Amino acid sequence: MNEIQELTERRERLTIEMESVRTEMLPFEVALESPEVVEQGLQREVRDQYNERKRKFDSLNLEIHALNRKIHRRENLANRATLMADYTEAMANWKADEQELNEKRLSLSTRLDHIRQQAQEDLAKARQAETEAATAYAQAVAWGDVDGENSANSDAQKAAKNLATATEHHRRQLLIITALEQEIVTVDKHIIEAQQEHQKIERDAIHLAHIVLEEQWNEAADALFAVGGKLWASYRLLGYDQIGLMKLVVPEQGENFYSWNWRELSDRASQHTVQGVLAM
Numbered sequence: 001m002n003e004i005q006e007l008t009e010r011r012e013r014l015t016i017e018m019e020s021v022r023t024e025m026l027p028f029e030v031a032l033e034s035p036e037v038v039e040q041g042l043q044r045e046v047r048d049q050y051n052e053r054k055r056k057f058d059s060l061n062l063e064i065h066a067l068n069r070k071i072h073r074r075e076n077l078a079n080r081a082t083l084m085a086d087y088t089e090a091m092a093n094w095k096a097d098e099q100e101l102n103e104k105r106l107s108l109s110t111r112l113d114h115i116r117q118q119a120q121e122d123l124a125k126a127r128q129a130e131t132e133a134a135t136a137y138a139q140a141v142a143w144g145d146v147d148g149e150n151s152a153n154s155d156a157q158k159a160a161k162n163l164a165t166a167t168e169h170h171r172r173q174l175l176i177i178t179a180l181e182q183e184i185v186t187v188d189k190h191i192i193e194a195q196q197e198h199q200k201i202e203r204d205a206i207h208l209a210h211i212v213l214e215e216q217w218n219e220a221a222d223a224l225f226a227v228g229g230k231l232w233a234s235y236r237l238l239g240y241d242q243i244g245l246m247k248l249v250v251p252e253q254g255e256n257f258y259s260w261n262w263r264e265l266s267d268r269a270s271q272h273t274v275q276g277v278l279a280m
Contacts, residue, residue, distance in 0.1 A: 004074050011067040018060040025053045073211055073255065080212055087205035094198040098191055105187045112180040119173040130160060214253035221250045225260050229268025234277050236269060 028050035032043065076083060228245065235242045245262055252258040 004071060004078065007067055007071050007074070011064055011071065014060050014064050014067070018057060018064065021053050021057045021060065025050060025057065028053065070255065076208055076211060077215060080208060083208055084205060087201055087208070090201045091198055091205065094194050094201065098194040098198065101187055101191045101194060105184060105191065108180055108184050108187065112177060112184070115173055115177055115180070119170050119177070123167065123170045211254065217253045221252065221260055224250070225264050225268060228265045230272055230277055232262075232265040232269035233272035237274060237277060 028046055031046045032050060228248070232242055232245060235245075242262070242265070245265055248260075248262060248265070250260045252260065
């Protein structure tokens with residue numbers, strides 16, 4: 001049976017026990033609210049019984065929580081290659097989505113800027129044409145130019161129709177502009193979502209790398225102290241002081257709060273014979 005399976009089975013046993021304790025607590029919870037218990041002066045006794053079970057329940061719950069962390073850590077370490085590959089693929093997919101969305105946003109923005117500019121220019125030209133026609137008409141009247149007046153009047157009517165058409169076109173363009181602006185807002189939301197999802201997965205990947213590096217650190221520290229134990233033994237066999245190693249302290253990383261120091265070297269050194277030290 002491997003360690004993960006052992007921890008899982010222990011968690012299952014504790015969970016069953018915790019549920020049983022929880023069931024035992026229920027009658028006492030009800031009793032604490034009962035007027036009869038208060039009248040009979042049994043409230044303190046009932047509360048003591050309840051608190052005793054509550055402490056056990058909390059203790060079991062805390063132990064289960066610690067087991068969950070241990071199981072999760074070991075499962076991540078056992079499946080780290082697959083998990084990291086999945087994280088890498090997922091991050092690449094979200095990054096690709098973000099790039100595609102940015103390209104879409106650029107296309108929408110370019111089209112929006114073009115329509116805005118075109119809408120303003122078309123309406124401005126129509127208004128300018130109407131103004132020029134009105135000016136020409138006024139000048140023809142002022143100079144008594146009948147032919148010019150008729151021509152200018154015809155141009156003014158055409159300009160008025162063109163302006164009406166341009167105004168209606170401008171109205172439709174404003175609707176398109178509003179729709180494009182709303183679409184850009186929607187795309188921006190999707191971009192933010194893609195960035196957030198990428199960051200979330202990236203953090204999970206970094207956390208996985210972190211616990212793997214912690215284990216590698218601990219393995220390297222253990223290897224260092226394996227050599228250090230031999231070195232300490234050689235000092236002892238030669239009758240030399242081990243002062244150079246007395247200050248060595250290497251903290252263990254991960255779920256345990258422990259540090260290797262000279263005592264660890266001394267303990268390991270005691271396991272080595274002359275033959276062990278000489279073995280290269």
